[in-house]
Amino acid sequence: MRDGGRDDERVDGVSVVPEESWERRLGYLPLGLLAVAAVVALVTGPGTGATSPSSRLAAQLVLLALTTGWLLWWLHRKPTVLSYAVRGLLALALTLLNPLFCIFAWIGFADAVEVFPKRGLWLGVGATAVTMALGQSGGAPWRSAPLAVLFLLLLLVNFLLAYLMGRYSVHAERTSIERKAAIIELERVNASLERALAENTALHETVVAQARAAGVQEERQRLAREIHDTIAQALAGVVAQLQAAREEEDPATGRRRVDRAAALARDALVEARRSMLDLVPAPLAESSLADAVAVLVEDWVAHRPADPPVAADAVVTGEVRPLHPELEATVLRIAQEALSNVAKHADARRVAVTLSYLDDEVMLDVRDDGTGFDPGTPSGPTSFGLRGMRQRAERLAGVLDVETEPGGGTVVSVRLPALERGAA
Numbered sequence: 001m002r003d004g005g006r007d008d009e010r011v012d013g014v015s016v017v018p019e020e021s022w023e024r025r026l027g028y029l030p031l032g033l034l035a036v037a038a039v040v041a042l043v044t045g046p047g048t049g050a051t052s053p054s055s056r057l058a059a060q061l062v063l064l065a066l067t068t069g070w071l072l073w074w075l076h077r078k079p080t081v082l083s084y085a086v087r088g089l090l091a092l093a094l095t096l097l098n099p100l101f102c103i104f105a106w107i108g109f110a111d112a113v114e115v116f117p118k119r120g121l122w123l124g125v126g127a128t129a130v131t132m133a134l135g136q137s138g139g140a141p142w143r144s145a146p147l148a149v150l151f152l153l154l155l156l157v158n159f160l161l162a163y164l165m166g167r168y169s170v171h172a173e174r175t176s177i178e179r180k181a182a183i184i185e186l187e188r189v190n191a192s193l194e195r196a197l198a199e200n201t202a203l204h205e206t207v208v209a210q211a212r213a214a215g216v217q218e219e220r221q222r223l224a225r226e227i228h229d230t231i232a233q234a235l236a237g238v239v240a241q242l243q244a245a246r247e248e249e250d251p252a253t254g255r256r257r258v259d260r261a262a263a264l265a266r267d268a269l270v271e272a273r274r275s276m277l278d279l280v281p282a283p284l285a286e287s288s289l290a291d292a293v294a295v296l297v298e299d300w301v302a303h304r305p306a307d308p309p310v311a312a313d314a315v316v317t318g319e320v321r322p323l324h325p326e327l328e329a330t331v332l333r334i335a336q337e338a339l340s341n342v343a344k345h346a347d348a349r350r351v352a353v354t355l356s357y358l359d360d361e362v363m364l365d366v367r368d369d370g371t372g373f374d375p376g377t378p379s380g381p382t383s384f385g386l387r388g389m390r391q392r393a394e395r396l397a398g399v400l401d402v403e404t405e406p407g408g409g410t411v412v413s414v415r416l417p418a419l420e421r422g423a424a
Contacts, residue, residue, distance in 0.1 A: 030071050030087070030107045037094075037103035038064055050098040060097045063090060067104075084108070084115045088127050095135045102135020109162045113173070122163060129158035238264045260303070281329050289328040290316045293335055293355050293364075300339045311350050312339075318357030324419040330392045331355070331364050331416065334400070338366035338412045341385050346370025346410060358418065366412045372404040389414070 041060070045051030051060070067090040074083045088108055094101035108128030116124045133155035142148065238261045245257035283292035297314040304310045322328075335353060342348050348370030356363040386402060389412070393400040398416035 027075055029110065030104075031068070031075075033107050034064070034067060034071065034104045037101045040103060041094075041098040041100035044100060045098060048100075050100070056097055060094065060101075063094050063097065066090060067094065079111055079115050081115055084111070084124060088124075088131065092131045092134070095131050099135040099138055102132050105131040105135065109165065112162075121167075122159075125162045126159055129155055129162055132158045235264075281332055284325070284328055284332060288320060289323065289331060290320045290355055292328075292332055293353060296332065296335055296339070297351075297353050300343070304343065308349060310348065313352050315352065315354045316357075317354065320357060322421040323362060324421055327362070327396060327416055327419050330396055330398075331362065331414070334389045334392060334412075334414050335364060335366060337385055337389050341412075342366070342368045342370060342410075345373070348409070360418055362416050362418045364414045367409065369409045372406050372408045372410050374406055375402060375404055 041050065042057075045057065045060075051057040067087070070083075070086060070090065074087075077083070088105070091101065091105035091108065095105055105128060108124060108131070112121060112124035112128065133151050136154045136158075137151040241257045241261035241264065245254040245261070248254040248257060281292075283295060287295070293316070294314040297312050301310060301312045339351070339353070342351055346368045348368035350369045352365070352367045354363075354365040354367075356365075390400045392398075393414050393416065396416050396419075398414055400412070400414045402410065402412055404410040
């Protein structure tokens with residue numbers, strides 16, 4: 001915030017001066033030191049004898065004016081070796097005339113790092129140290145040996161202190177530059193992380209939405225398969241039995257068909273409840289998969305018309321073992337659908353159902369000697385049998401194959417990974 005033309009800013013209640021403002025203010029430091037040195041040197045001059053005779057005072061005033069003009073000329077310019085050298089010579093001349101002007105010569109230590117390269121730093125520092133030692137030793141070290149020794153000691157001390165401070169200033173500046181670069185890099189990384197986080201959030205929302213849609217679609221397909229393989233088949237049986245009972249002349253046979261229709265309706269109701277709760281099929285609730293397949297084949301044969309006769313066998317090979325409930329339900333449903341297709345379309349006389357337990361797979365084969373069909377003929381939009389069986393198999397990483405040709409019978413074969421019961 002800027003008030004009244006000031007460059008100060010307040011951050012959390014503390015006055016903070018921007019870097020550009022600091023540089024502008026430091027540009028006035030040489031003039032400020034020259035003013036302080038002039039006041040001290042000229043006020044104390046009569047007591048120290050540094051302003052006598054009058055020609056010495058006049059020389060100081062002339063050099064003071066020249067130095068002030070030179071500083072004003074370079075006030076808003078970047079210091080160079082030329083400006084540094086001229087200012088240093090003027091400071092040396094003033095110090096020789098009045099040792100207290102060494103106060104102004106100190107400015108040579110302050111900006112030597114900025115003016116000289118790293119290897120030339122000692123030149124500027126050394127020249128300034130000479131002027132400082134001259135002023136501190138009284139301005140005339142050649143007058144006696146003790147003053148000369150004092151001058152040399154002061155020169156060494158000034159040079160070492162200034163050089164060390166200069167090297168530290170270089171190190172501090174390098175550290176500051178590296179820190180600024182690190183801050184810029186961190187800001188870039190943070191910005192990149194924020195973008196990545198935003199992208200990940202959007203991606204997560206997309207994945208969740210897709211997973212939700214996939215879950216809805218999967219549940220629809222599951223219910224469609226369950227309805228087609230169980231409820232629809234049972235209701236079709238109910239309709240067939242009731243139609244046959246209506247046309248039956250023998251009352252006892254008609255009652256048996258009605259009883260069969262009622263049993264199929266009850267089975268459809270049970271399967272509807274199990275489908276809604278995603279439970280295992282009723283035949284697997286209290287028996288193994290092998291027994292359920294055998295019972296399925298026997299029941300299928302028992303309810304086929306006596307004319308023409310149909311023979312069906314169920315064969316189980318390998319070591320029967322409990323498998324994952326969903327796997328057993330899939331095998332049983334595919335067997336049901338395959339037998340239903342045989343009854344509807346094949347006009348077969350012989351059907352063989354083989355369930356094989358292998359080391360890492362379970363296989364189901366349903367063979368018939370019926371009319372077969374052309375597998376290249378596209379199925380209608382309402383045909384769900386083979387498509388539903390294939391979806392069931394692929395859902396468990398299985399493969400369903402159909403081998404058939406017109407007049408050559410049909411073989412429906414499915415291979416599924418033999419997931420043990422309890423596997424995830």
